[in-house]
Amino acid sequence: MRVSKRRNSGASAARPRERDDSPWYPHTLRLFRRAPGEDWASSVERVRQACVERFGGAL
Secondary structure (H helix, E strand, C coil), rough: EEEEEEEECCCCCHHHHHHHEEEEEEEEEEEEEECCCCHHHHHHHHHHHHHHHHHHHCC
16 A cells, blocks of 8 residues: 655755655655745646556545
8 A cells, every 4th residue: 555645844854855754664655845946736747647647546
């Protein structure tokens, strides 16, 4: 089972910026970071699109 998590805070040793997964939960947890200046609607749309790609169908 994959889990997705949205974050808007900075990177840490556990969640470096150059990765979209967690070294603690590889291939299980995907991180979605909001880019500087990015609005929430765009961020949520990226999560929605990833769900469509992963699970198929239109959401």
